[in-house]
Amino acid sequence: MRILLAFLxxxxxxxxxxxxxxxxxxxxxxxLDARDYTLKKAQExxxxxxxxxxxxxxxxPYPGRYNWAGLDLxxxxxxxxxxxxxxxxxxxxxxxxxxxxxxxxxxxxxxxADFLRKLSARYRGRVKAYIIWNEPNLAQExxxxxxxxxxxxxxxxxxxxxxxxxxxxxxxVSAGLAPTxxxxxxAMDDRLYLKQLYETGAADYFDVLGAHPxxxxxxxxxxxxxxxxxxxxxxxxxxxxxxxxxxxxxxxWITEFGWTTEGYGVWAWTEVSLxxxxxxxxxxxxxxxxxxxxxxxxxVWHLSYGExxxxxxxxxxxxxxxxxxxxxxxxxTLARTSPYIRxxxxxxxxxxxxxxxxxxxxxVHLGDSEYPYPWEPLYLLRNPSPFWEWAFYVRxxxxxxxxxxxxxxxxxxxxxxxxxxxxxxxxxxxxxWEGVWVNFPVEIxxxxxxxxxxxxxxKISKRIPPWQxxxxxxxxxxxxxxxxxxxxxxx
Numbered sequence: 001m002r003i004l005l006a007f008l009x010x011x012x013x014x015x016x017x018x019x020x021x022x023x024x025x026x027x028x029x030x031x032l033d034a035r036d037y038t039l040k041k042a043q044e045x046x047x048x049x050x051x052x053x054x055x056x057x058x059x060x061p062y063p064g065r066y067n068w069a070g071l072d073l074x075x076x077x078x079x080x081x082x083x084x085x086x087x088x089x090x091x092x093x094x095x096x097x098x099x100x101x102x103x104x105x106x107x108x109x110x111x112x113a114d115f116l117r118k119l120s121a122r123y124r125g126r127v128k129a130y131i132i133w134n135e136p137n138l139a140q141e142x143x144x145x146x147x148x149x150x151x152x153x154x155x156x157x158x159x160x161x162x163x164x165x166x167x168x169x170x171x172x173v174s175a176g177l178a179p180t181x182x183x184x185x186x187a188m189d190d191r192l193y194l195k196q197l198y199e200t201g202a203a204d205y206f207d208v209l210g211a212h213p214x215x216x217x218x219x220x221x222x223x224x225x226x227x228x229x230x231x232x233x234x235x236x237x238x239x240x241x242x243x244x245x246x247x248x249x250x251x252x253w254i255t256e257f258g259w260t261t262e263g264y265g266v267w268a269w270t271e272v273s274l275x276x277x278x279x280x281x282x283x284x285x286x287x288x289x290x291x292x293x294x295x296x297x298x299x300v301w302h303l304s305y306g307e308x309x310x311x312x313x314x315x316x317x318x319x320x321x322x323x324x325x326x327x328x329x330x331x332x333t334l335a336r337t338s339p340y341i342r343x344x345x346x347x348x349x350x351x352x353x354x355x356x357x358x359x360x361x362x363x364v365h366l367g368d369s370e371y372p373y374p375w376e377p378l379y380l381l382r383n384p385s386p387f388w389e390w391a392f393y394v395r396x397x398x399x400x401x402x403x404x405x406x407x408x409x410x411x412x413x414x415x416x417x418x419x420x421x422x423x424x425x426x427x428x429x430x431x432x433w434e435g436v437w438v439n440f441p442v443e444i445x446x447x448x449x450x451x452x453x454x455x456x457x458x459k460i461s462k463r464i465p466p467w468q469x470x471x472x473x474x475x476x477x478x479x480x481x482x483x484x485x486x487x488x489x490x491x
Contacts, residue, residue: 024339024340024342025295025296025297025298026048026049026298026344027047027297027298027342028047028049028086028297028299028300029299029303029317030051030300030301030302031302032053032304032312033305034077036077036391037305038303041303041328042081042083043081043083044332045328045335046332046336047335048083048084048344049084049086050078050085051088052078052086052087052088053090053091053134055090055091056089056092056096056112058091061093062095066361068122068359068361069359073390075123075126075127076355076392076393077393079349080393080452082346083346084346086130086131086173087123088131088133089115089119090133092104092106096112098143098145099143099145101143101144102143103134103140103141103142103143104142104143104145105136105142105145110158112155112158113158116162116166117162117163117165123167124167125167127170128171129171130173131173131176131210132159132172132173132206135176135212136177137149137177137180137188137193138178138180141178147187147193149196149199150196152202153200153202153205156205160206171208173208173209173253173255176211176254177190177194177212178212179213179234181228181229181230191237191238191241194238194241195241198245207250208250208251208252208296209238209242209250209251209252210252211235211252212254212255212301213232213233213234213238213257214258214259215231215257215280215284216259217270218230218232219276219280219283220232220280220287221287224236232257232287235254235295239252239292251294251297252296253296253298253299254295255297256299257284257298257299257300259276259280259281259315260272261273261277262313262314267311271314277327278325278327278329278330279330282330282334284298285334285341286334286338290340300317302315302317303317303328304318305318306320308320349395353486354486355392355393355483355485356482356483357390357392357456357484358390358406358480358482359480359481360481362480363376363479363480365379366379366385366386366387366458366474366478367384367386367475369472371476375478386460387459388457389455390457391453391454391455392453392456392484393452394449394451394454396451397446397451399446400446400486401443401446401489402484402485402487403441403443403444403487404484405439405441405481405482405485406439406442406481407437407479407480408428408429408438408439408479409433409437409479410433410434410435410476410478411428411430411477412430412431412477413430413460413461414461415475416430416477417459417461418456418457419455419456419457419459420449421448421450422455423448425444426442437480458479463475
């Protein structure tokens with residue numbers, strides 16, 4: 001009763017809607033990589049949402065040339081671990097950047113919108129939400145340019161229109177703003193930035209407000225306005241602005257929050273102990289659920305396996321060797337037992353399973369020769385490029401029958417092999433197809449596959465000696481559209 005009364009007093013002060021009978025929070029984690037271990041620990045943590053940074057520069061390094069395979073695999077892994085994916089999209093390639101500095105805004109919003117249109121069309125119905133950029137109120141996240149809410153509004157508008165066209169059910173989240181009191185060419189106070197963003201009419205172009213209410217060195221219940229407003233309660237300032245501009249019906253998603261156990265340099269003062277990190281994170285979730293019913297999701301920054309940048313390391317819930325920190329254990333207990341955590345529907349596995357290992361538009365060329373179209377550049381741009389290794393995920397493969405198919409072009413030699421989990425499962429047929437794609441099926445015994453992550457490889461052989469000359473030693477072949485599907489078992 002006292003918690004409800006306290007909230008009502010805050011609601012009156014901020015003109016906020018009254019809380020529901022019991023606040024519940026979607027619990028998420030921000031990951032820096034999509035490795036199997038990282039996502040497995042996210043699932044074990046009890047997170048049901050995962051925020052993943054998508055770097056445009058990695059997907060489209062050259063105009064119109066898309067490397068989707070890595071992101072395809074990352075999404076497949078998230079779905080296997082039954083995590084609702086949210087993609088944060090930024091870091092344009094050099095050809096599209098306005099400045100030579102990192103995370104520059106694009107030369108034209110239409111370039112970014114075109115990429116987002118293709119991205120959201122490819123993953124239509126699979127990616128739940130898109131975060132449009134990251135902390136644009138900092139020059140270091142805006143190509144070393146002074147923060148400009150009007151320019152970001154133009155980017156947001158173009159992005160929203162593209163996503164809504166390609167995947168109308170996807171949620172559009174505005175960029176989380178960095179909490180800062182600075183007003184200079186290097187940074188703009190996030191409250192001032194949000195006000196100016198609303199004044200541009202940007203409210204029509206996001207469904208959810210993203211926010212980064214870090215606690216700095218202070219506990220989550222540090223009073224609003226204390227320590228120059230550099231605490232978690234600063235989020236109430238942003239909510240007050242939303243209400244003032246008639247946007248109270250929207251949720252706020254906390255797409256980053258946390259405390260560091262390794263402060264350094266000018267940020268040394270923000271360091272907290274391992275025990276404080278654990279207790280602050282747990283209490284932050286409880287506080288948001290009880291005081292802020294307009295908060296729809298909270299994603300802890302962050303979870304990563306192995307060594308990460310010094311600036312990020314102290315926030316990690318894992319040690320560099322992958323072992324959990326006390327904060328990971330505390331949050332896992334909260335996620336399993338707390339009435340504050342909302343249990344969202346999770347992605348359902350497809351049955352029968354049909355797993356796209358390599359899509360139709362992702363061609364791998366192995367060998368040591370560069371040929372014109374329809375040949376692609378050599379895999380990984382290395383010469384020679386004699387092998388390809390990749391991964392895929394299978395759920396409960398035991399006792400089922402499987403068929404693997406791939407489209408193949410111009411395998412000439414007898415020694416080109418296909419492997420699954422280190423076992424040879426096929427020799428690719430040796431024929432000359434004169435640049436024609438053919439379908440090659442392979443029956444896969446059930447005991448070859450395993451639960452979860454599996455490995456696939458293609459290794460090519462050298463040409464027979466009479467055909468070896470100069471630097472042309474290896475056979476050349478291409479393949480694409482590698483599909484594993486569950487089939488009916490024949491008697």
